[in-house]
Each structure stands twice: as C-alpha cells, then as structure tokens.
Amino acid sequence: xxxxxxxxxxxxxxxxxxxxxxxxxxxxxxxxxxxxxxxxxxxxxxxxxxxxxxxxxxxxxxxxxxxxxxxxxxxxxxxxxxxxxxxxxxxxxxxxxxxxxxxxxxxxxxxxxxxxxx
Amino acid sequence: xxxxxxxxxxxxxxxxxxxxxxxxxxxxxxxxxxxxxxxxxxxxxxxxxxxxxxxxxxxxxxxxxxxxxxxxxxxxxxxxxxxxxxxxxxxxxxxxxxxxxxxxxxxxx
Numbered sequence: 001x002x003x004x005x006x007x008x009x010x011x012x013x014x015x016x017x018x019x020x021x022x023x024x025x026x027x028x029x030x031x032x033x034x035x036x037x038x039x040x041x042x043x044x045x046x047x048x049x050x051x052x053x054x055x056x057x058x059x060x061x062x063x064x065x066x067x068x069x070x071x072x073x074x075x076x077x078x079x080x081x082x083x084x085x086x087x088x089x090x091x092x093x094x095x096x097x098x099x100x101x102x103x104x105x106x107x108x109x110x111x112x113x114x115x116x117x118x
Numbered sequence: 119x120x121x122x123x124x125x126x127x128x129x130x131x132x133x134x135x136x137x138x139x140x141x142x143x144x145x146x147x148x149x150x151x152x153x154x155x156x157x158x159x160x161x162x163x164x165x166x167x168x169x170x171x172x173x174x175x176x177x178x179x180x181x182x183x184x185x186x187x188x189x190x191x192x193x194x195x196x197x198x199x200x201x202x203x204x205x206x207x208x209x210x211x212x213x214x215x216x217x218x219x220x221x222x223x224x225x226x227x
Contacts, residue, residue: 037216047162047205049216060214063119096161104152104207106173108161 002026004097004109012116018087022080022097022109029073029080030055034101038071038082040093041111048093052100053080087116120144122206122219130227137193139222141206146186150209153182153191156221157202165204166191193224201226 008020022036029036037052051061053071061069070083080097092115098105121144131137141151151169154162164173166182169189179194193200206219 039216046220047207047218049218052216062215063213098161103150103167104154104164104209106164106167108163111161 002099002107004099004107006095006097006109006112008112008114010113010115012087012091012114013118014088014116015086018082018084018091018114018116020082020095020097020112020114022082024078024080024099027099027107028075029078030075034099036071036073036080037098037100037105038080039096039098039105039108041096042090042093050082050084050095089116092116119215120147120208120210120217122208122217124204124206124219124222126222127220128223128225130225131196132227133196133198135196137196137200137224139191139193139204139224141184141189141191141219143187143189143208147208148210150211151182151184151189152207152209153180154205154207155200155202156205162205196224198226200224 003025005023012018035052035054038050040048051071053059068085072081094111094113096111098108123142125140153166156162165176165180170182181192183190203221203223205221208217
C-alpha cells in the first residue's frame with residue numbers, strides 16, 4: 001500500500017523559505033510512469049495545484065507560483081521535496097503531496113499545515 | 119486558463135435521496151475530468167477519473183458523466199458517509215496544468 005507523509009516546519013516567517021518533505025513508502029519516486037504532486041488547500045481558495053515532478057525528474061509548475069517554487073526528488077531517500085521562497089501570509093495552507101500515474105492523483109498524504117507569521 | 123465552476127455551492131439532501139453535482143468548464147475540455155470527495159480533516163479521495171470511470175473501491179452509487187463544458191457527479195442514493203465536500207479537477211496536457219473547482223458541500227438536510 002502506498003503511503004505518503006509530509007513533514008516540515010509548521011511555522012515560517014514572512015519573506016523566508018517554506019521547505020517540506022514527503023516521505024514515500026510502498027512505491028518508488030523514480031518508478032516509470034509515475035508523477036508526484038504538491039497541492040495546497042486554504043480556506044479561502046480551496047485546492048490549489050502547486051506542481052509536480054515526473055519519475056524522470058521533469059517538472060511542471062503552476063504559472064502563479066512558478067517564480068517561487070521548486071519541486072525535487074531524492075531517489076536515495078525515496079523522498080519528494082517542496083521549496084517555496086519569499087512566503088507571505090497568503091501561503092498559509094495545508095500542503096499535500098500526492099501520487100498519480102497517467103491520470104489524477106490517487107494517493108495523497110494526510111497533509112501538513114504551514115502557517116506564515118512573524 | 120480554464121476555470122471550473124461548481125454548483126451548487128451547498129446542496130442539502132437526505133439519506134436515500136439522489137444527489138447531482140455540477141462542474142462547468144469555461145471552455146470545451148477533453149475527458150481528463152476527475153471528482154474527489156473530502157471529509158473534514160482528511161485528504162481528498164479520488165472517486166471518478168476521465169469523466170466516468172470509478173476509482174478503485176468506489177461504490178457503484180457514484181457515477182460521473184458529461185462532455186464539452188458540462189460535467190456531473192451523481193450519487194444515486196445517499197449514504198450517511200457521503201456527506202462531504204466534492205471537488206472536480208481538470209488535468210490538461212499542454213500546457214501541463216491542473217485546476218480544481220471551488221467545491222460543493224453536500225450536507226444533511
């Protein structure tokens with residue numbers, strides 16, 4: 001059974017960098033055909049796609065976040081990471097990692113709340 | 119950019135009733151439309167992919183349909199565990215992008 005677990009600081013100061021890790025079990029981050037997404041959820045804006053990384057390392061990002069976001073994968077640790085620079089209060093959200101293959105994301109982590117505040 | 123608009127924002131129904139949730143796209147789209155269910159404190163759960171295909175272990179009372187710009191999630195006979203928020207999602211290949219509707223809250227009448 002695939003399991004995804006997000007981790008990282010729950011509080012980040014404005015203008016700093018948000019860094020999260022997603023630890024994957026039951027699947028390999030570089031298994032052919034799969035992709036791995038980051039999606040966030042805020043009360044005001046609902047679900048928002050951040051971007052994804054394919055098994056081969058190719059990435060795609062939301063146009064609205066592209067200038068600030070980096071998604072990477074570490075096959076040796078079987079982990080996914082998200083970095084979002086220059087955060088503001090608008091980046092306060094529950095952040096999810098999720099897996100997909102040829103279609104929508106079918107396995108999601110439980111999510112982790114990140115609050116941006118001084 | 120394609121915008122997905124879900125209606126109604128809130129639907130009040132009773133167990134045993136049929137529920138119909140709508141997702142309208144701002145332009146004609148392909149069949150890469152999915153539906154998710156989300157309960158409080160939980161991650162979204164995939165129900166339907168490619169407009170009408172049920173995901174693994176999804177009960178047969180859930181069905182998806184539609185084409186062009188109008189898509190529907192139907193729950194044929196509501197069970198108590200079906201009261202949740204439902205989101206539609208569109209994936210498109212070029213440019214590679216994912217977008218969600220704003221959600222429909224299905225509440226017990």
